[in-house]
Every structure is written in structure tokens, then in C-alpha cells.
Amino acid sequence: MRGSTDVQISRVDWLVVVIYFALVFIGWFNIYAAVYDSQAPQSMFDMSINSGQQLVRIGISVVLIILIMVADYRFFENLSLYIYMLFILILIATPFIGKEVNGQVLSIGIGSLRIQPGEFAKLATALALAKVMERPTFDMTKTNDQLKAFGILFLPVALILLQPDTGTAMVYFSMFLMFYREGFPQKYYILGIGFIALSLLSLGIENNLYLAIGIIAIMVILILMGKKTWQRIVAFSLIGLGMIAYSYSIDFVVSKLPEHQQNRIMVLFNPNIDPLGVGWNVTQSKIAIGSGGLMGKGYLEGTQTKFDFVPEQHTDFIFCTLGEEFGWTGSLVVIGLFVTLLIRLVIMAERQKNRFSRIYGYCVISILLFHFMINIAMTIGLFPVVGIPLPFFSYGGSSLWAFTILLFIFVKLDSSRSQQLGRIS
Template sequence: MRQDDLYINKIDWITILIYIALVTMGWFNIYAAVYDEQAAKSIFDFSINSGKQLVWIGTAILLITVIMVADYRLFDNLSMILFGFFLFILLLTPFFGKEINGQRAWFEIGVFRLQPAEFAKFATALALAKFMESPTFDLSKTKFQMRALGIIALPVALIMLQPDTGTAMVYSAFGIMLFREGMPQRYYVFALSFVAISLLSLGIEENLYLAAGVGVVIAALILIGKKTWQRITALTTIGLIVIAYSYSLDYVVSKLPDHQQNRIMVLFNPDLDPLGVGWNVTQSKIAIGSGGFMGKGYLEGTQTKFDFVPEQHTDFIFCTLGEEFGWVGSAVMIGLFVALLIRLVFLAERQKTRFSRIYGYCVMSILLFHFTINIAMTIGLFPVVGIPLPFFSYGGSSLWSFTILLFIFIKLDSHRIQLLGRH
């Protein structure tokens, strides 16, 4: 058997078929999201979003071809160079990027827009894999923890200069990979506690109620445990820190731009302003709920036809699927994503090198974060932060970046035996 035939046989076609299914479903739903019954145009019409997305899909195929025919060793050897390049591009973006909705996050090239922060994800994943592949790397040691977190923090800091909070949040997904590689559990307990306290602080109007709740918890712990002054002092200190943080968080939120404050308020009180700041989420939930079990039928969504949901072809593309294909269509799409994520975990665990395994978990983590947060946004469980649904939402930067991210891993997986020989 020729070496080329052996390589092709080792390509994970299951993952590729899931990718094709998701991209195809996304393309049809993008057409449905912009469909106008009075002036119906072909799905292939380049003047509408579905036609433009077809161009992005075609160029994505070219990117896949380049990745699959390239030498697999390039991704390891060039990882730090790529990371440095995209850090430089991110540094330039706030100064030379095009401003859209108060953010300078895009470069405009002719009729096309590219968002560097999207591409920095795969570069950061490669950099982490390269840095952490060393046999001496040990996440139980503080110096290695700080260096790994520093690699993640660099692009986050530059993205916040744009400012693009939603995209910056995506980089927290690398925490899943770090957990798999041995990051101490105390960091995750702290992070979850931080999130829980933040939600409580924002959700409870009066901080005095939060203070009372913390006091009850402290009293219960004191009664259950040993009644020592050290324990009482420690718990009291924690309680005071929580209360101080709650008041500090209120102050920070009050300094945010109005649209970000409104998104947070709507999360905890969806009916606060249903015709204003809560419009997107309210209409999205109506669209999804009105689809029922089987949906209204393709191109028959009334919420879509009458343009009730803003940004329906990008951040809110899921509600198009929910309205027109109902619970069944939504379950199929969610099932494909879950299958993809499970498959990526399986592929990551079968890798012969630490570099490939770490990169594989980075890919899975980023896709999981996008998938979870996007769905949560559309059903009102998370503030609207501009997180696209991978392979589904309209946009060249999104499709290209996710395609590159995924197919680099598919390429590495297909050469896992050769990679073992290099190490």
C-alpha cells in the first residue's frame, strides 16, 4: 500500500462528515433567515447573505485542501511564529480596524471583513500545545501555571482594547484543556465560586440581602464545624470579602456602556423592557417556542419573514432552525454538535503526542464554549455577547477560523504515528 493511501485511510472521515452536515444546515438556515417572500431570490444569489456564505464555504474548502496537503510538521514548527503574528495583528486592530457598533474589531478588504480575534484562537491553541508539550512541563507547579495563563491572557488583553468582551470570553474555554492536563482543582473551585457570587450580586437588587445570606452560611458552618476562633475569623473574613466584592461589582457594572448594562439587566429580568433592550431575546424565544415539535416548515417562519429577530442570520441563527424545524430540527442540530464534541474528545485521547492531545482539547473546548453560550443567548440564559454558532452563523471570519481550527487537528490526527516518531 502506498504511503498516500495509508494517510487517506487514517483521516477521520466521521468528523469531516459531521462538519459537512453542520455547514450545509447552516447555509440553508442563513437563506431562511434572510428570505423575503415578496422578492424571493435564489439561495445562490451573491447579493444576499446565503450567496455570500457560499463564497466563504468555497474558500473554506480551499483552506481545507491547503491544510491537508501541507506538511503536518509545519503546525508544530510554526506555532509560536503564528501566535506572534496574530498578536501583532491584534495590536494593530484597535488603531486601524473598521469601527462597527462601537468596536474596532474588523479589517475591511474590499467588500470583505475579517476579524483577527477569530483567527487568534487557533494560533493560541497551537502556542499552548507547543509550550506545554515539553516533558518537563508540570501544571502542578506555579511557574508553569502562570506561563500557560500568560499565553492565554496576551490575546485577551489585546482583544479587550477593541473592545470585544464576547470574543475575549471565549479564551476562558482553554480552562477545560488545562483541567485535563492537570491544573489544580482549587482554581476551578475559585472560578465557579467567583461566577456564582457574581450572578448572585447582579441578580439580587439589594446587597443587604446577599450579606444576610452570606451571614446565614457562615453561621451554619460555624455551628457544624469546630467552634474555634481561627475558623470564625476565617469565615468572617471570607464573608466580608464576598460582600465587598458584591458592592465593587455593582460599581464596575455601573461604569459599563449602556448597552452592556442593559444586556445584564435583561438576563435577570427579561420583561424589564420587552420592546427595547429585551427585544432580541424575547423575539428569539417566541420564534423557538412557536416552532413546536415539528416546526412551521422551511421558509415558513413568520418571525423570520417579518424580521422580528435582529441579527437572525448571525448570533440568533438558532431561532430560525427552532421556528421552522421545531424541536426535532433543533434536536438533530444539537445532536450533531454533541457527536462532534464527543468525537473530538475520543480523537484527543488517542493521540500519541502531548502536542496533538493538548491541541485537540483546545479545539473541543472552543467549540463547546461557542455552542453552549450561543444556544444559551438565544433562549435567554446568558447575556447577548455576540458569540456565533460554529459552522452555522453567517460570516467568513467565523467559518474560516473554525474550519482552520478543526482541520489542523484532523491533519495532526491522521499523522499521529509519524508525530510519535518525531518525539
């Protein structure tokens, strides 16, 4: 038994572990910087401020890591569907027993100890997908199997949208990256990208008349080029009418969204529409990052940070603190750590000896990649503000613990791969 444990420890991917702790502690230092007050400085270990509270959460994360690493790797596979069903029940109960903040019911708990079930449900969904899709007969090109996978994925999405929490719900769609690896037909991705591009075009063009004029102009060009066959003109006309109808439908859907979500979409396409109102967060975020220059202003020297120009700077906008105080260089280091982590996880996923571990590994990659890309894009104005934290970096217990468990279950599965049955395909 001792020898078996030693072998597992020797197989732990320590590069992933090192990067994890590097990101966690860099994030912790930046959380302190985000709440630092030069007029009344406090120790970063002070439990009355965010950095002290986050240190406790980091300590709990270490305990969670130890528990995961000493557990039998089969535990996660055998209980995956039960874990999924448990969190589905919790998500159903959340609107009734949860705490409402800003019109959203996102957390449950007792007293000051609260968690966001939506964060942990990502982990449960990844485990359930891996369990269902691991069967040798499962084929992502078959409609029945596709419906099973979609059902597992979309059930928590629907429940989270009821809270409502659009940002967290969006994260689940990142698992289509895993579906792609497992053979989901490429044509659907091309179609999906086309709809996303058309949606962005529809939102970006203020008057749908311009879209219609553009389509007519393309038709005229085709005719002048000799493309006069009626079949092509009719086909293009139908496509054009479909595009216009879709554009109006997108406008209709957006008009039914809550006002704050409409404002976030407006700011994406026109950041200067209301720089002192709805555009404040993004405008100040870009100022903070841009003012850092090449090397930054220095640790605890960020003026945007000190004077609280950027709201939620210790959570969703934590990247602003990094950019302002450590500049382009510091930002590049952190981005490099995330990219290295993701590349390493891909290598780990591809070397697994069964489908469960590989599929779960790609779910981990998909979730981390989505959070990493969207959070940074959000802070520099390339994506609407949707409240997505930067993994291992942002302040908060639920996100840190959920990401930690998500990652280290995969580290555990990878370290035990020599003991797993070969069910890879």
C-alpha cells in the first residue's frame, strides 16, 4: 500500500500544482492591493479585510486538495451521477432558500458562510458528462447520444437562468469544446459560429435598414458579375430575408432582457455611450490597465485602485489591479501562467487511459479557458460585463473552492492513470 501511494505521488503533475499555487498567491497579493488604503494601512493578514478572509479560503482549499489526493480515484467516477443529482436539487431549491442580492438569488448557506451552487454545479456537470459519455457505445454523431449529453448540460443552465445568473449559465456552453474533441459534427460548430457572428452584426448595426441595404448591394454585385441564374438569386434572397428576420428577432430578445444587461450590451458596441453611467466600469477598467504601461506603477501604488474608480476590483475586475500596478509585463506573466496551465492540461487529457478521465479533463480545460478569456476580455471592453471571475485569482470562496476541486480531481485522475482500465477510444 505504501509503495502504491509513493507511485501516485511520483506521478502527480507538479507543474500544474506549482502554477495553481502561483496563481492563487499572486491573486491574493492583488486582492490586498485592491483594498489597500494608504491613509489607514492594514496588515494583509487582517481578518477584517478581504485579503485576510481570502487567506482563510486558501487554507481551506489546501485541505480540499489533500482530501482529494488521498481519496480513491474511483470515488469520483462512481459517485459522479449522484453528485450531479444533488446539485440539481440544490439549484432547484436555491430560489426558495437562497439570499437575494441585486435581484439575483445566487447563494445559500447559514449565517456568514455562504456558497454559490452554480459554481459547484459546473464541476458536477463535468463529472456527469464524463460518466455518461465514457461508455464504449456512446457516439456524439448519433442523435440519441447527443440528446443525452445536451440534457445533462442544459438542465443546470435552465435552473441557473431562473436565479437569474446569465454569466454563470454561459460558462456551461464552453463544454462544447469537449464535445468537439469527442466527435460532435463540425458542421454544427460552423453553423453556430455563423449565428453568433450574425447576432453580433445585428446588435452592432443600429438600424436594420443598413443590413438590408448591405444584402441588396451584395446581390447587385453578384448580378454585375454575371451570376444571373434565378436559382442563385432566389437562394440569396431567402438567405437575406432570413438574416433580416433573425436580426429583428435578436433585437426583440435583447429588448426583453433586464435593463442592466441591455446596458452592458450597448456599452460593448459603444463604450462612450455613457462614460459616467453604464460605461463607467469598462471605461475605468481600461484606464487602469492602460495607465500601468510596460512595468506598472508599482505594488500598492495604483491610483485607480487606491481611489476605488473601478467597482468590484477585487472580484470580477481583479485583472485591472494587476495591469495597473505590474503593467504589461506583469499581465504577460499571469497570462503566460494560464496559457501554460491550459496547454499542460491538454497534454494530461490526451495521455489518459480511459474515456472518463479524458472527457473530464477536457471539461476542466473548457471551463478554465472560458473563464480566463471572458474575464480578461470583459476588463478590456471586448465582452459585456457578465460577472465571471478569473480562476484562482478573484476574491471569493465559492469560485476558489469550485475551481480547486475541479482542477485537482483531474490531477488525481491523472496521477492514478496507471491503475485505470484502458477504456480509451
